Amino acid sequence: MELPPFATFTPAGVVADAGAQLGSLDEVLWAARTPAELVGTIEELETLRSHLAALEASVLAEITD
Numbered sequence: 446m447e448l449p450p451f452a453t454f455t456p457a458g459v460v461a462d463a464g465a466q467l468g469s470l471d472e473v474l475w476a477a478r479t480p481a482e483l484v485g486t487i488e489e490l491e492t493l494r495s496h497l498a499a500l501e502a503s504v505l506a507e508i509t510d
Contacts, residue, residue: 456504
């Protein structure tokens with residue numbers, strides 16, 4: 446299995462790669478999407494936001510120990 450060129454195996458690298466991948470949504474013409482696509486996108490963003498907050502809290506807990 447060949448790894449994608451953006452594969453980075455440090456925590457910061459994984460987060461940077463995720464941010465770059467999400468950047469591909471910057472140019473989406475949201476008005477051209479269906480209501481179901483828009484709602485699905487919002488639901489997934491909420492899930493992602495929760496996951497990111499939990500990860501951030503875990504990392505911050507290690508820094509403040």
